[in-house]
Amino acid sequence: MIKITNLTKTFGDKKVLEDLNCNIKTGSIYGLIGANGAGKSTLLRIIMGIFNKDSGIVEIDGKILEDNEELKQKLAFVPDDLYFFKNYTLKDMILFYSNLYKNFDKEYAFSLAEKLKLPQNQKVNTFSKGMKRQTALICAISTNADYIFFDETFDGVDPVVRKFLKKVIADQMQKKETTIIMTSHNLRELEDFCDNLGLLYKGGILFESEIDSLKTNMFKIQISLKKDFSEKDFQNFNVLSFKKSGSVATVILKGDREGYEKILNDMNPVILDFLPLTLEEIFIYEMEVLGYEFNEIV
Amino acid sequence: MSLTKLFNLKYFLQNVKKSKALILLLLIAVPMFTSIMLLTVDSAYVMTFAELSIINIIGMYIIPIVLSMTLFDYVYKKNSVDFIGSMPLSRRTIFLTNTIGGIGIIIITQLLTMLSTLFLSQILSEVVIFGSMVWDIFIFFTVSYIFVFTVSNLAISFSGNKFSQLVSILIILFLVPFIMISCELLGDDYRYISVEERVEYSLGDEGTRIIIEDPQYFTAPSYIFGEITNARYEYSTESIVKMLVLSVIYTAIGLFLFERKKLEMAGESYESEMLHLVVKLITFMPFMFIYCMLNNSDKVTVFLFFVAILAVYYFLFDLITNKKIKMKVTIPxxxxxxIVVFAIYEGVLPKFGNNNIDIINVNDVKNIYIESVKYNSNYRCDFGLLVEDEELMKLILTHADKRFVESSSYEYVDLTIDEAIVDEGTEKVDGRLLYRGMSANLIIELENGKTYECSKHFNGEIYQKILAKYGKEKVSKDFAKYIPLGDRNRFTESDEKEILETINNEFNTLTFEELYKIYNGTFSEYDLALYRYKNHRLIKNDFSYKGFEELHKLMTKKSNMHTKQVLYNIDNFYMYNSDDIMELIESKNPELFVDDNPDDYDEKDKFRYEFLYDIGYFASDEIKEFIKNDNHTEFDHDKEYIVIKSNYPSYYFTNDLDGFYNLIAKVCNKQYNNYNIKLNENI
Known part of the structure; x- marks a missing residue:
């Protein structure tokens, strides 16, 4: 488990992270979203020990990181802007990782490279962007680290590669209880992959929740009653949004779905449809409740 | 702490592997170029410390810095910072691994240089290299390279790009010496005292004023940089100790800062605006130094000119170091x-300049060691005389002629010797005026243990008193190597051993007075240079072996034997084209210079300059034949003799003057006929 307490980081005069608190459960896929410049990458780099923090505590499995090599063996990182040594082939890169990570699985790395049809003796810097991403991912996955961090990893990657990468990550999670932490400014990217989400805004985690509970606690209905009706008729519900067009209203509700369903049926609706909510919609409505304009945040 | 936290071999090998070509070049550059330099030496030559280490010196300013930049290259780019920073390595491990590994590479480089130099010194007979000097170079430059390397690592720990790192390195290496030299040169004593007055001089009954100039106190990069133009640098224990201590301190500070380094500033100059400003301010200093040294009468124009230059530089520095220029901040x-730098240079630094002069009181002096005596730019004699006589010490310190005391410029010494040639120390020997004063290197030791090294010139009076007191003492010298000037390959090892033994035996029978007379009075065309490498110094003594009876006999015998053996090598030699030979040629060939106009000496002059000077070349075959047939195996140096000199081998001595002059006259006659034919053809 990663526990971050009152983390603060300043770049010059600008406070990038301020008293940030966050908990990332072991075995979860934690999605970190936020607008460009919100501090997502900085947070990951501080957890990885790449950047020094100004204040606060970062604990991994109950131990404070602070340039701890043993602890860093448990962490792997795939940054947004990839770097490979000049003149290094894929094979060289795998050997580099295997020299530094005690649990690095060389055979697995080579087998993945083979599956992906990546040329092992070709210089990585001559690879396409997608191939480079695959290389970085193979190396990171093969470290068998407990925590793997992906910073905007799927940005600019074509859907086929993206799908494959996600599969590799999922396989790794099945193989070992690896915790994945991913950042993106694209909610749709994380929606079908993460089980936890944190929203970073103005240097702090504005909102943090499990996606499943978000989705089960919040739902959208389309309803039409025989009589004329308004939002007042839904006073007994926790209504996040009410929009009526003609005789049909679209309502976003938060609460126990089964209980709500029974009450709604008692109202003898002409139409009552339960519709799935996208993660983006969930966030939009949640943010509205908190008094933020979601589009300004992400 | 586990050893891998100090040095992670796997990481280091990978770090080297990624830049293997460059590191290999850094590894072999010094030994390779030093070897090439040695292989190009084509005449007998004794390498000095400065000459043998010239490649090392150049390398010292490049190799450790490039090595450091290569090993730490990940800190310059954000994506490489992410990559290496995310690896399971602590910053402490990275810093210490690169530092220890880099030092290992430096030691390997220096070992390779030492071994290749020693190997070549054995197989190249032309080059004479002292093994102990090679060892000194190894120690001195290993420490120097390590020092520059640690400075470079320190600079990396607080700078964000290569340019700012380089500026930081220069500041760490040169700031303190630069300020000290600035103080010295801007100090009242230097700025307002003329060159002639700037020498050490005697102060009547008080003692001597000595300007302390001990650049060896500095670390090697600044010490050698200051001496680069006159190549006077040599091994310095003080520098080594200082560099070792500083290397440890710099590594500790570097580690401390590196662990706290804000790696997010990769690519930028410095992490704080204030540090950037301070560094920029420090880089003003050379400009200000030049400004202050320009004692120009048109001060306003010069001032404005420098303000303009500095303004351009000020903005340029920001542009190069990737800092944004904010006019509101930048201009104020x-x-x-x-104002700050101007105030420092005009007001503060000159006040410290006076500290470079010490007054040595005669009563505080324990002894004076006369290390060596010089009597012109090439000749120096090891004197090795410890003066403890109070009266003599007082005389040396208070009455040495102040005109003669500056010895760093040989021309100056020569000039003063010429001026002073007629005094009580001058005598006439064989029609020549011989000066009996001396320009000597002294080591003055005070009662409190402090020592000063300086040069002083003794006039005849002091010289006579020294001779009166110590002149009859025997000289004892042990010369490790010698080299006959111009040619070393004449003799076998056993010959050399025999010659050296003779030299040392004959030296030990001499008194100081006899030795000095030999040194000062018997220049000739055939000289020996004796070398010792002692106390980290190459000591050279040039002298003519004509002054040593046994040595002279031995040398001429060996030389003649050798010359006969390698006659085929004689192809370009000459002999003295003296009036005596011209007269001889005329007497043997009276018709040679008969001209229509007896007052016209043109023909004779033409002959002298166009032919006689090259007679050795024209007469080469005949002279070879003469030497081959010369049966005077026992050369008698007490009889009249001639020396035939060529480039290689050097000398042949013979008492057969008649035979040789006849030969020359015959050749001249033949050559003159050819010369006339040629002349007529041209007409």
């Missing part, structure tokens, strides 16, 4: 910087 900062 520039004005304040200018």
């Amino acid at each position: 900062a520039f004005i304040i910087s200018w």
